[in-house]
Amino acid sequence: MNHDVLVLAEAAGDSFIDPTFELLGRARDLATAWGGRVLALVLGPSPDPSMLNADVVLTVSHPKLDAYTPEAHARAAQHVVAELDPKLVLLANTTEGMDLGAALSLWCQRPLVAYAVDVRAEDDAIVATSQLFGGRLLAEVALEGDRGICAVVGGSFPPARVPTRPPVVEVVAPPVSLDGVTTVPRGMPPGEDEDIDITKAPMLVAIGRGLKSQDNVAVAQALAEALGASLSGTSQVCDLGWLPRTRHVGKSGVKVRPRAYLSFGISGAPEHLEGIRESELIIACNTDEAAPIFDAAQYGTTADAIELLRALTSRVQQR
Amino acid sequence: MDIIVALKQVPDVGAGIAINDEGTDLARDRLGFVTNPFDEWALEEALLLKDMTDGWVTVVSLDDPGIDHALYRALALGADHAVKLVGTGPAWIDSHRRAGIMASWIREQLYDLILSGVQAPDDLDGQLPALLAAGLGHPFASVVVAVEVTETGLIATQEFGGGRVGRIELALPAVLGIQGSLRDPRYVSDMRIRLASMGGGIEEVRSDGETGVPTAGSGLSVRRVFTPEASRRAVMLPASPHEAADAILGLLRERGLIA
Ligand SMILES: Cc1cc2nc3c(=O)[nH]c(=O)nc-3n(C[C@H](O)[C@H](O)[C@H](O)COP(=O)(O)OP(=O)(O)OC[C@H]3O[C@@H](n4cnc5c(N)ncnc54)[C@H](O)[C@@H]3O)c2cc1C
Numbered sequence: 001m002n003h004d005v006l007v008l009a010e011a012a013g014d015s016f017i018d019p020t021f022e023l024l025g026r027a028r029d030l031a032t033a034w035g036g037r038v039l040a041l042v043l044g045p046s047p048d049p050s051m052l053n054a055d056v057v058l059t060v061s062h063p064k065l066d067a068y069t070p071e072a073h074a075r076a077a078q079h080v081v082a083e084l085d086p087k088l089v090l091l092a093n094t095t096e097g098m099d100l101g102a103a104l105s106l107w108c109q110r111p112l113v114a115y116a117v118d119v120r121a122e123d124d125a126i127v128a129t130s131q132l133f134g135g136r137l138l139a140e141v142a143l144e145g146d147r148g149i150c151a152v153v154g155g156s157f158p159p160a161r162v163p164t165r166p167p168v169v170e171v172v173a174p175p176v177s178l179d180g181v182t183t184v185p186r187g188m189p190p191g192e193d194e195d196i197d198i199t200k201a202p203m204l205v206a207i208g209r210g211l212k213s214q215d216n217v218a219v220a221q222a223l224a225e226a227l228g229a230s231l232s233g234t235s236q237v238c239d240l241g242w243l244p245r246t247r248h249v250g251k252s253g254v255k256v257r258p259r260a261y262l263s264f265g266i267s268g269a270p271e272h273l274e275g276i277r278e279s280e281l282i283i284a285c286n287t288d289e290a291a292p293i294f295d296a297a298q299y300g301t302t303a304d305a306i307e308l309l310r311a312l313t314s315r316v317q318q319r
Numbered sequence: 320m321d322i323i324v325a326l327k328q329v330p331d332v333g334a335g336i337a338i339n340d341e342g343t344d345l346a347r348d349r350l351g352f353v354t355n356p357f358d359e360w361a362l363e364e365a366l367l368l369k370d371m372t373d374g375w376v377t378v379v380s381l382d383d384p385g386i387d388h389a390l391y392r393a394l395a396l397g398a399d400h401a402v403k404l405v406g407t408g409p410a411w412i413d414s415h416r417r418a419g420i421m422a423s424w425i426r427e428q429l430y431d432l433i434l435s436g437v438q439a440p441d442d443l444d445g446q447l448p449a450l451l452a453a454g455l456g457h458p459f460a461s462v463v464v465a466v467e468v469t470e471t472g473l474i475a476t477q478e479f480g481g482g483r484v485g486r487i488e489l490a491l492p493a494v495l496g497i498q499g500s501l502r503d504p505r506y507v508s509d510m511r512i513r514l515a516s517m518g519g520g521i522e523e524v525r526s527d528g529e530t531g532v533p534t535a536g537s538g539l540s541v542r543r544v545f546t547p548e549a550s551r552r553a554v555m556l557p558a559s560p561h562e563a564a565d566a567i568l569g570l571l572r573e574r575g576l577i578a
Contacts, residue, residue, distance in 0.1 A: 071458045098461040102449030111538030112445045133440040186486040239499030252478040300553035301563040311564035
């Protein structure tokens with residue numbers, strides 16, 4: 001029986017996303033415990049595979065894989081997983097991981113654990129710990145059978161070491177099922193012009209839906225200007241068009257490391273917290289004293305966001 | 320465009336977590352239930368598309384606690400038809416089984432698009448939209464934040480990490496996991512919900528529990544659930560905006576962030 005651990009590598013620009021390296025680190029521990037190999041799978045154009053600490057890097061190329069579409073990538077992933085039948089498939093609990101994990105689970109008939117923050121070997125069994133309810137609850141689960149898929153939350157494991165010798169790269173022929181893919185990539189949304197880079201800002205004023213209406217964004221903007229800070233926000237605020245998408249902080253936005261992160265009306269969902277944990281100082285304002293943002297912040301207040309923004313702005317302006 | 324929106328009720332842990340005596344699940348009988356917040360965004364997106372395309376919106380769910388109110392609410396908001404799949408047994412139905420049961424009903428319907436929330440707080444074994452799509456064999460996308468209608472299908476904007484977004488054009492029927500919409504989920508008064516409920520209007524369909532896709536369940540066994548060790552809590556500053564502002568300026572000054 002095959003004891004390999006396969007990591008679905010997710011390319012971003014000329015490297016891979018951080019979770020890919022984290023998964024490779026844990027894959028090595030698990031493959032050692034089970035006596036298998038670490039395989040990394042890259043679908044479509046690959047950044048330099050020698051960055052990946054794996055025994056074998058599998059690549060699949062096809063015009064339909066040139067840009068990401070869930071349909072094409074799921075079919076290619078299914079083909080490789082069915083063919084190689086690794087014991088465990090590890091993917092990041094990202095957009096791609098959500099798309100492909102479910103498809104692989106159904107099509108390859110394997111149990112799937114989402115939101116995993118730990119994956120371990122207990123003899124032959126695969127055991128995972130997962131976050132539920134935005135991290136307020138943890139569940140320890142055993143996967144039935146000897147095959148599984150785990151979608152792992154970013155930051156759960158330390159990254160793999162830089163490989164000392166390059167992995168073997170194997171080209172896998174694309175499956176014919178790719179010819180039937182109907183989804184077509186249409187590029188980036190129009191109108192996302194150059195904007196400031198919030199990852200470089202020393203101080204951020206961050207806003208969430210607790211600001212209640214778009215008209216109140218100006219109140220936060222006034223404080224940002226008075227402090228010489230930049231304005232950023234949660235994904236929902238950006239979806240609603242209150243801020244451009246370039247200002248979006250978190251798992252699907254950007255990771256920021258400002259010297260101070262001042263948050264107003266943000267609940268602190270795990271996807272948001274993923275992007276702010278490395279801030280030097282987090283101060284949070286939320287009227288709900290049980291809001292999870294207060295677990296990530298050093299200082300907090302249950303003041304009303306608008307009143308606090310105004311009070312701060314007038315004080316900073318009067319200095 | 321004929322749209323099906325899959326709704327689900329989830330335990331409301333806002334007031335605190337309660338765990339069952341076996342330590343293997345939430346004490347669901349002791350908790351209230353609310354509609355999965357992401358499903359509300361999915362419904363909002365469906366209603367926007369309905370207006371744009373002169374479409375028809377059907378909401379469908381299993382017999383979750385408090386679902387009647389959620390379905391009546393959807394009708395009051397503008398959904399055209401509500402369906403409750405009953406007879407599937409109580410308790411915590413995992414995403415795989417839920418997707419299977421829904422797929423066996425959906426398969427018999429006429430539709431162009433299926434929307435659901437991108438995730439739910441308790442979907443341990445994966446998210447419903449991609450499971451539905453994989454079971455039904457439709458193109459799909461998770462983490463969708465905008466939808467545009469084209470002549471032959473639709474274009475979905477998907478959000479990735481690092482601020483990356485991508486647009487993809489999908490042929491119909493397709494399945495989308497909605498993370499956000501261009502508009503906040505709309506509001507409807509209790510009065511309108513009561514009116515909707517007086518009209519009856521929920522079609523109950525007996526499900527034989529057969530799953531229309533090849534999956535019996537998640538293949539997971541939960542050993543225990545527990546709350547994480549109390550993480551660092553913030554030091555609370557005064558709740559008065561003026562006192563809080565003074566304290567915050569003090570903190571920024573200490574660190575040399577303002578003069
Ligand atoms: C795959 C995926 C990726 C995601 N990626 C991201 C991401 O990168 N970044 C991100 O931010 N989110 C992300 N999300 C969304 C995330 O789960 C949350 O939905 C989102 O962060 C919530 O935004 P919010 O805090 O603005 O709104 P809410 O959760 O609605 O919170 C609003 C808060 O405001 C408070 N409030 C209300 N009134 C006041 C007042 N007067 N004064 C002060 N406070 C008040 C409320 O108590 C509440 O806590 C992602 C979700 C998924 C599924």
